[in-house]
Amino acid sequence: MAEKRACLKVSACVLLIFLSAVMLMSCTGRKNEKNFLKIAVSEEPESFNIWLASDANSRKMLSLIYQPLYIRDPEELDLIPWLASSDPVYFPEDLSYTVSLRQVKWSNGSDLTSSDVVFTINLIKAFQVPRFISKWRFVKKVEAVDKHTVRFYLEEPKAVFLTRSLGVPIVSQKEWEAVAEKAIHSEKPYKTLINHKIEIPLGCGPFVLKEKRQGAYLYFKKNPFFFGENQTIKGHTLGPYIDRLLFKVYRSADVAILALKKGSVDYYWSGIQPGHMKGLTRHKKIDVFVSKKSAFYYMGFNVRKPPFSDPHLRRAMAVLIDKQFIVSLILQGFATQMTSVVPKGNGFWHNPDLPDYGCGLSRAERIKKAYHMLSSKGYTWEDPPVNQNNEIVSPSPIRLPHGRPMEAFTILTPPAGYDPHRAACGTMIQEWFKDLGLPAQSRPMSFGALLNTVKARHEFDTLIFGYGRLSLDPDYLRSFFHSNNDKSRGWNMSGYKNSEFDRLANASLAAMDKFERQKLIWEMQEIILRDLPYLPLYNPALIEAVNNTAFSGWVEMVGGIGNIWSLCCVKHQGVVP
C-alpha cells in the first residue's frame, strides 16, 4: 500500500514538472518580436559554399549574402545596376565592357573593390566551375582599371554577357584566395574547392548569417554595411527594415501552413499546392500571393526515332492535347496555357503570334482535325476514329504511312509523389491519344532515372518534363534545340536538328542589339512551334502565403515574393516608413 502511494507521489511530481516545462516552453521566444521576421523553409540549404550549392534553398539563402553586379528590377525585369553604379559602357573597338562599382563594403567592414570582381571571374575560369563557366568562357580577360572600375574583354560579341554573365555573384578575395590557392594545386581542383566548408559566408548583401543549427534553423542579422540601405532603386527605398531574420525548417508543407496560420512564422518561402488555397483564403490572418513563374512545362518527343521524327504526327498529337483542360482541372486554374517555349510572363522575349494547336476546339473536333491531318499524310486505320457519318467512334490502332501498325510507346513522367500534375497530365494525354488509335502508355519514373534515360541515354519516346526556374534571358532556347547540344547529357534532349534554327541561335547569341535579338528569338520560337520537338503545355502559377499580422510590403515579381527586394522592403506594421 505504501509502495503504491509513493509511486503515485512520484508520478504526480513528474507530471507537474512536465506541465511546468510545457508552460515555460510555450511562453519562450515570444519577447522582442518586433522587426524579427520568421520564414518557414521546406529544407535547409545543402551548402553555403557558393561553388557547390545548386539546390533552390541554398540559392535562396546565398542570394541574401552574395550579390551580383546587376540585378533584375521587380516590375520591368530589366537589368539594373546593383553592385555596379551605372550601366556598363561598351567599347566595340576592343570588344570590352567597363563597369564602375558603387562604394560597397563586405559585412566585415572591408571594401569591396574591383580586385574582388576580377578574382571571382578568374576563379570561375580557373576551376571551370560548371554552374558559371558557360557564362564566362567567352570572356578573354578581366582587369581592374582602378579600385572601383573593372573592364571585361570579350573574345567575340555575346548578348548573354549583359544578361547572364554580369548576374554572377561576387565573392570576397580575402575569403577565397587561400582556399583557391590550395585547391588549384590539388589532384582534383574543383572537387577540393567544393569540399571546402563555409561556416559563415562573407558577403555584402542585406543580411549576415549569424548562426545555424543543422536541420533546425538559420539565423541572420541585418548587415550594418549594406550598400543599399536608404537608397531608392527603381522606386523602392531599401532597408532592410528588419533587424533579425530567422529561417525555420518545416519539412512538411501541411505543418508549415499550420505554423503560418498559428503565427509561428510570417512567410512560407515555398510554392503551395492549389489544394491549400481554400483554407488559406478563408483565414483572416493570411494573405495569398499568386505570382507568375519563369517556368516551362512541355511534352517532348524523341525526334531521333520514327515515327516521332515525323512533324505531321507531332502536330496531330498537339491538336489532341487539351491544354485548357490541363490548366483548369489538373492545375485547378493556377497556371497559364503555354503557346510558346518562352513564358508569357517574360514579355519582351515571348512571341505572342504563334499557332496554338487545337485551341478552342471540342474533343470531337480535335479528333476529327487530327484524323484529317494524319490521313492526308498516309496514316491509316482499319477502323478509323471518324466514320462515314462523320461521327467519332472507337478506332483500331493507327498504321504508319508504310502500312505497319504503330508500336506501343511510352509517355515518361516524373512520379506523382514528385509532381502530381505532370503525372496526371501523362495519364490524360495517354487517353486522348488513344482516341486516335495512338497506342500510348503513361509511365511515371523516378526523377533521377528519368533524367538518365532521357538526357544521358536518349532511350525514350515522349516525355512530360519542365523547368521551374528558367533564366529570364531566352538563351536556353539555344541549349534546348541547337544541334550541337544533341549529345549525351546535353540539353537538346529531343535530338532536334535544324540548320536554320542553329543559324538563328548563333546569330541571337552574337546580337548585341536588344531589338535585333528579339526578332531572332521570336523567329526561333516560330520554328520550334512549327516543328514541335517540344509542345509547350503550361506554366504553373506560384502560390505563396504570408501571415499579415506583423509585416507588410512584400514585393511581387516573376518567381514570387521570395526575393531580395521583398526582404529589403518588408516592414513591421508598427514601423512608420
Place this chain on the structure above:
Amino acid sequence: MTMKYFFLKRIVEIIVIFFVIMTLFFLLFHFAPGDPVSRMVDPSMTHEDAAYMISQLGLDQPLFTRYGIYIKNFFQGNFGNSFHYGEPVIQIIGDRLPNTILLFTTSIVLSAFAGIFLGRITAWHKGKLIDTLGTILALVCHTLFLPWAALLIIWVFGYQIGWFPLGGILSPELWIQPETGYVAKALDVLYHMVLPLFTLCIIHFGSYMLIMRSSMLEVIGEDYILTARAKGLSNRQICNRHVAPNASLPVVTSVGLSLAFSVNGGALTEIIFSWPGIGRELIFAVTNNDYPLALASFLFISIVVLVSNFIVDIVYTYLDPRIQY
C-alpha cells in the same frame, strides 16, 4: 568450448556477410540509374561542363578502379565527402545520428515497456473485458497510418490546443538567445520530442503487446505453470517469476532487431515532425545519387544490425539457460 566455437564462427560469419553487403551496395549504386550531375537541371550547364564535373567527382573511373578505391578508403576510415553537402559523410551521419537515436531508440524502448506491460495484463486476463479492449487498442494502433496519425496529433495538440510545438527539434527563438542555459535547451528538446515520441509509441507498442500476449498465453498452458499453481504460489509470483521471463524471448528478439533498425530512423516521421534525423538523409542520398553518403549510411546500418543480432544471440543464453549452441 562449444560456446566459444559458436561465437568465433558467428564473428567470422559477420565479417564475411559484411563484405558481401559492402560489395552488393557498391554494385547496386553503381548500376542504379542516374548520376548526381544529371539531376542538376540548369540549361546553361553544357554537356562538357557535366563531363568535367563527373571526372572531378571520380565517377568516370572504371568499375574495378572505383571498387578498389572504395575498399581502400574503407580500411582507412575514409568514407569520402557528400556530393551535395560537400562535407565528410561521417560528419553528416554523426550530426544526424544522435537525433535519430534520441527519438527512435527512446520510442522503441518506451513502446516495448508499454507493450510488454499491457501484453502481460491482457494475457493474464484472457477473455475478460480488459483483454478484449487491450487487444482491439493494440490492433488499431498497430494498423494506424503513420503520416495521418502524425498530422492529426500535430493538428490537435500543436495547432488547436497549442500545447506543443508544430515540429522541429528545438525552438530557434530560445536557442539564439545567448543567455539560454543548457538545462533550458535540454528541456526544450524534450518538449519538442513529446509529439513525435507519442506518435511513434502509439504506432509501435501494439506489435510488442500482441507478441507478448501470445507468448504469455503459450507459456501459461505449460505443465510447470500448473505445478506452480499446485504448489500454492500466488498469481503475481506465477506471472512474474514463471510466465513472464519465459514468455519474453520472442519480445527480446523483436525489440533487439527494432533497436538495431532504429538507427535508420524513419523518413516519414522525420519529415512530418521536421526532425533532423538520418532517415530523411538516407532517402535524400538515394534519390539524389549521393553515393558516398548513401553507401556510408547503409554500411553503418548493416554493422549495427549484424552486431545487434550477435548480441541478441548472447542475451538468449542468459535469458534461457536451456539454449545451447
